Amino acid sequence: MILVTGAAGHLGANLVRRLLADGEDVRALLHTSRDAESIAGLKVDGLVGDLQDAELAAAAVRGCRHVYHCAAKVSTTYRSNAAIFGANVIGTRNLLRACLRERVGKVVVTGSFSATGIVPGGASTEEDPFNPLLQHLPYGFTKAAVEHECLKAFAEGVPVVVAVSTAILGPWDFKPSRMGQVLIRFAARRIPAYVPGGFPFIAARDIVEGHLLAMRKGRPGQKYILETAFKTFDEIMDLYASVTGKPRPPLRIPPSVMSVAATAAGAIMPYVRPNADQLLTPAAIQILAMNRRADITKAKTELGFEPTSIEAAVHEAYDWFVGRGAISPGRARINAPRS
Numbered sequence: 001m002i003l004v005t006g007a008a009g010h011l012g013a014n015l016v017r018r019l020l021a022d023g024e025d026v027r028a029l030l031h032t033s034r035d036a037e038s039i040a041g042l043k044v045d046g047l048v049g050d051l052q053d054a055e056l057a058a059a060a061v062r063g064c065r066h067v068y069h070c071a072a073k074v075s076t077t078y079r080s081n082a083a084i085f086g087a088n089v090i091g092t093r094n095l096l097r098a099c100l101r102e103r104v105g106k107v108v109v110t111g112s113f114s115a116t117g118i119v120p121g122g123a124s125t126e127e128d129p130f131n132p133l134l135q136h137l138p139y140g141f142t143k144a145a146v147e148h149e150c151l152k153a154f155a156e157g158v159p160v161v162v163a164v165s166t167a168i169l170g171p172w173d174f175k176p177s178r179m180g181q182v183l184i185r186f187a188a189r190r191i192p193a194y195v196p197g198g199f200p201f202i203a204a205r206d207i208v209e210g211h212l213l214a215m216r217k218g219r220p221g222q223k224y225i226l227e228t229a230f231k232t233f234d235e236i237m238d239l240y241a242s243v244t245g246k247p248r249p250p251l252r253i254p255p256s257v258m259s260v261a262a263t264a265a266g267a268i269m270p271y272v273r274p275n276a277d278q279l280l281t282p283a284a285i286q287i288l289a290m291n292r293r294a295d296i297t298k299a300k301t302e303l304g305f306e307p308t309s310i311e312a313a314v315h316e317a318y319d320w321f322v323g324r325g326a327i328s329p330g331r332a333r334i335n336a337p338r339s
Helices: 010-021 035-040 054-061 079-101 138-155 176-188 202-219 231-246 253-274 284-288 297-303 310-324
Strands: 003-004 026-030 045-048 066-069 105-113 160-164 167-169 198-203 223-226 229-232
Touching: 003 010, 003 045, 003 054, 010 026, 010 035, 010 202, 010 229, 026 035, 045 253, 054 079, 066 079, 066 202, 079 105, 079 198, 105 138, 105 202, 160 202, 167 176, 167 202, 167 310, 176 231, 176 310, 198 202, 198 231, 198 310, 202 297, 202 310, 223 297, 231 310
Parallel strands: 003 026, 003 066, 026 045, 066 105, 105 160, 160 223, 167 198
Antiparallel strands: 198 229
């Protein structure tokens, strides 16, 4: 049996389907019963609960030879710090302790590029340390703490590997993710403006393959950065335009100006639309403006990781959202490249 935590998330949903296609027996851990749609119709051992409950963590791990820990609370705001810490750090600690007691054969924990050291003007590697003296989002601090928990568990005997994710694009995006929401709104022509900048992106199929490679070949106690390609937001907007058949947003606003608008929106939205998710927060704008680069030499050399295509991933995401009815097909869509 193989456990996948966060099975309703973008990575988890893709990983569960790949493991099933490979003939594996899968236990899928969901956070709440509202996530049941993500595993509907699949032959999995479904389990619902919060890893902050140590007994639940023990039950989830019991009888499993491998564990993929994909569950996390992702945020680009400075709110809900206690919830982010509990979900990411305490949940990971409980899971790894359960893996130690159950003598799980190997664990792959999903890391975040936000917990990797920043190299101004260069590409970050696994050797670049996270600097806690810089300004980071609470999410970044918790993911750095997650890596610390992994090293503690490794020192105690847990064969754990960290597979570092960048921004995922692709299908089976149930929540949906921020980039999935951008694609949906783009297709509906509800993106009036965007901010220039760039970030490392990864195709859903590639992040799944990277996790499988980390399980098979990754050295315990090590982490591996996974990326398909660096893309500027200009390139992403052009790609979304070609996929949806809709025009690119008319306004390209400098980060400094957009940040002011995003700050104002962030102050107003909790009162006007308390349940709405602000896609472009000031912190997200700052991240894009940094144009961070990733060096995936280690993953290529040690794991044999070979990235595919961001373009194909966006087409696959588009097709999936169309199939769900979240996007109405565009009239002028260009044929999709396939990996």
